[in-house]
Amino acid sequence: MTNKSGQAPVVPGLPKKKFKLMNWVWAIILIGGLFVSTQETNTSLPVLFQNFSNFTEIFVEMAKPDWSYSGTVIPLVLQTIKMAILGTFFGSLAAFFYSLLIARNVVKNKVVTGVFRFIMNIIRTIPDLLLGAIFVAIVGTGTFAGVLALSVFTFGVVVKLFYEAIETIDNGPIEALTAVGANKWQIITDAVLPQVMTYFISYTLYAFEINVRASTVLGYIGAGGIGLYLQQTLDVFQYERTGTIIIIIVIVVVLIDYISSKAREALMK
């Protein structure tokens, strides 16, 4: 390629990328991790594809739902929603008071907030179904175990969001009330809460969405709600009934998610 004067034009290439050692280290960790975890879990795609007909068979049977069964399913779905509402209510109520204890702009003592935060972090690590299994062992099977599990789970989800909301508020009103001699409780009700209430409601709704999802499977381990029937129908291979349950669950969950997310959008406006 030549131009008028017979010289090759200088085509500026893209600037060379800098060699970054860390990127290669991450890539090696990723590939090594994939190799090791495939070995450890014995995951093999050929086995999956060989038996894929078993998997699709269940799907095909589920796709022919037994609508006469929905009369049994719907009351239980309502019970499941009740569990989710109660769990959300108790969990966020506890989180409300707890978050005031661990917000550093409300409680100035770092030892107190530190200890309470540590407890909070421990509670947050336990997954919903494990809480369910533990509460079933404690209070026995039934909806009460489910409500307790959901309450503790909700607490873990929202308490962190709550206290972070409190810590990001404008400190002006707090200082103003402190300056005129307000006590702790007056500061909380008149300076803190008005600023965070919409966030609290929004987070509670968010927790409710998660709880509706979680509550549908809690019954599987005996903690009340529709999950019990999920287990029973699967155990006796009545997949068309399982299909009915799943379709109703999916419709309810998607509907509640939609309503709740619209409500949150409206709140935040």
Next chain:
Amino acid sequence: MEYKQLAPAPKSTAKRIKTWLIVIISLALLIWSFTDMDFGGIKPSAKQIVGSIFNGLLHPDWSYVYTGDGEDLLSALWETICIAFLGTFISAIISLPFAFWAARTKYKHWFTSRLGKIVLAIIRSFPEIVLALMFIKAVGPGAAAGVLALGVHSVGMLAKLFSESIENLDEGANEAVIASGGSKWHVMMFATMPNLMPSLISNTLYRFDVSLRSASVLGLVGAGGIGYPLMTALNYRMWSRVGIILLGIIILVMIVDWISGWIRSKLV
């Protein structure tokens, strides 16, 4: 001395009615939830069991931590990590095309992206445990079923997060590549993907945290991981073993949360 009262803040009647309506509906729902709830059936031994669990937590069965035969706490936790890792990786790969399908961009019809979003919502709502049971029928009980269940279920949430990052992308880089004559492939490789990468990695790491918690409960239905020994210990009332397993899960989740939080803070 006389204080002058400030004028009250103006309030519109419509707004007030709306607020009260919401409050009344919420209260009604709450009261409805209390109806037909069976709070009476608490086992009389409940108090004693709570004591036993706390006792188990304080006096965990240390001998279970490592026994060398692969049936101990460390190997079960390791299996849990592997399930979460592989499951998250699979779901991240499946999520990419779904995310581009569901992202609302100006290059495609709104109907397409809305359909993609509905499909993702359905995947999200499909109970993970049922998915695990279906995969158990396909590949037999064990960790592999857990991996596949996580891999498919996580797509619902992960692809949603991915599609939101795609929607938030800055159009400038894409347009620059188009303006200098780049093909669709070039736009993808040199503008979209490099810009997208940090948020993809960050979302995937976040999902790994969630998957780790899921992987630790999938064992309750026989899909591998720490859940199975926990269920056994609970059923046989081996409280010190329950204690050590709970401690193991708590420490593992805390460490992984901390590491992934550290990496995510480095990314931004």
